[in-house]
Amino acid sequence: MGHRCCSKQKIKRGLWSPEEDDKLVTYITTHGHKSWSSVPKFAGLQRCGKSCRLRWTNYLRPDLKRGSFTAEEEHIIIDIHRILGNRWAQIAKHLPGRTDNEVKNFWNSCIKKKLISQGLDPQTHNLLSSHKRNNSSYQNSNSIFILSSQMQPNANYLVETTNQTFSPPNIIQTPSTIVSTNQYQTSFNVISNQICVPEQEQTQILSENISNICSSSGLVTTVVEMSKNENSIWGSRDEEGTQAQVMKEKEKMCEKGMDFSEINEKGDIEMNGCFENSKFDFGLLESVLNSEFISHDLDYMDELAWNF
DNA sequence: AATTTGCTCAACCGCGATAGG
DNA sequence: CCCTATCGCGGTTGAGCAAAT
Structure with missing residues (x-):
């Protein structure tokens, strides 16, 4: 079955010969393409207009970049x-x-x-079910995280990544606070007094935040409980000791150039985003969203899987 | 050396949207 | 409005090649 646009003509199909390419390039560069359906007739090609358009846009256009993707x-x-x-x-x-x-x-x-x-579903960018840990007490189906246990308020957790080219983000927002970050790990604390939600829901909010940030870079990440880590300033649930250590940690983090919008009287830190160490490209995302807004109704925003 | 398997990518197919008579 | 032609897009196919058996 041929194309409707050229069913009456005898048309050639399959790969284009160099001679055909020459004819098409010569015609388009001198006359342009007001109507693709008339291009083959005037260019002397036994092809349909659709085939000519495809050949031009996908292969012959002068502004095409060649070679492998970077x-x-x-x-x-x-x-x-x-x-x-x-x-x-x-x-x-x-x-x-x-x-x-x-x-x-x-x-x-x-x-x-x-x-x-990497264990990720290419359509959803979430962790494939086959890669989820079987003994997890809570598994969020929309998250790329494997949770070793329920996250508890005032407990310390560690985000580990398998991807050395991507730093775990230091932009995890409430109800958590980053304690420290290096290339492979981000330690953070779940704060109890900022957002009061049931533990399970809190876990989900937190993991979705991290998931949204990380998954676009295709890394596999796990969250593990770190409460018993001796090096952890959160290891003890002692309120006063913790608060003193929070202030110390806050000073350290400020020295590293981290930007906190607010540090409340209890010493809890509310993150306001600190992206300079992340390779996640927020400028790119902004441009994607902007370009989508230009060509779509506002309702389209609802269709975007965009829930930072 | 012959055959099979897997991969890449140019090209095709069919559908929805749009334009014009 | 309706009809037809055309365009643009995403899914799919299959030729051609290389690696594996």
């Missing part, structure tokens, strides 16, 4: 795919010189496998 391009694709899903044309708009077809092929042949090998 690591940066790969990160951009993953980041935007997490927000928009399989909207290849939209994703390609953020990659100059790349076509939707190219992005789609790269996703299906490379990125998809990479995410699966």
Whole structure:
């Protein structure tokens, strides 16, 4: 069954020959393409207009970038795919010189496998069920985290990542506070007196926050309880001792340049975002969202999986 | 050396949206 | 409005190649 636009003509299909490419390039560069359906007739090609348009946009256009995708391009694709899903044309708009077809092929042949090998569902970017820990007392199906136990207020937890190229984020917001961060681990504390929610819900809010931040970079992350860690300033549940140590820790963190919007009288720290150590590209996400707003109704925002 | 398997990617297919008569 | 042609997009196919058996 041929294309409707050219069913009456005798059309050639399959791979394009260099001669056909020449004819098409010559015609488009001198005359442009007001109507693709008329291009083959005037260019002297036994092809349908649809085939000509595809050949031009995916292969012959002079502004196309050739060669393999860079690591940066790969990160951009993953980041935007997490927000928009399989909207290849939209994703390609953020990659100059790349076509939707190219992005789609790269996703299906490379990125998809990479995410699966990291235990992530390439469609949802969440942890695959086969990778969840069986003995977990609580598993959030929307989270990439494996929780070793219920998170308790005033207990200390550690975020570990398998991906050395991505620092665990230091932007986990209430009801938690970052205690320390290095390339592979982020230690944080669940604070009881900032948001009062049932423990299970608190666990979910926290893990979703981290999940939203981390998963777009395709890393596998686990949360483990750290209450008995001897080095932990949160190891003791002693209120007064804890408060004194919080203030000490606060001073240390301020020295590192961390920005806290508020430190309350109890010494609890409310994070206001401190992104400089994260490789997560908020500027990119903002631009994606802005471009989506330009071309869609406001209702479209509801469709975005965007719940920071 | 012959065959099978797996992978990549250009091209095709079909559908929804849009434009124009 | 309705109809038809065209465009643009996402899913799918299959030719061509390389690696594995």
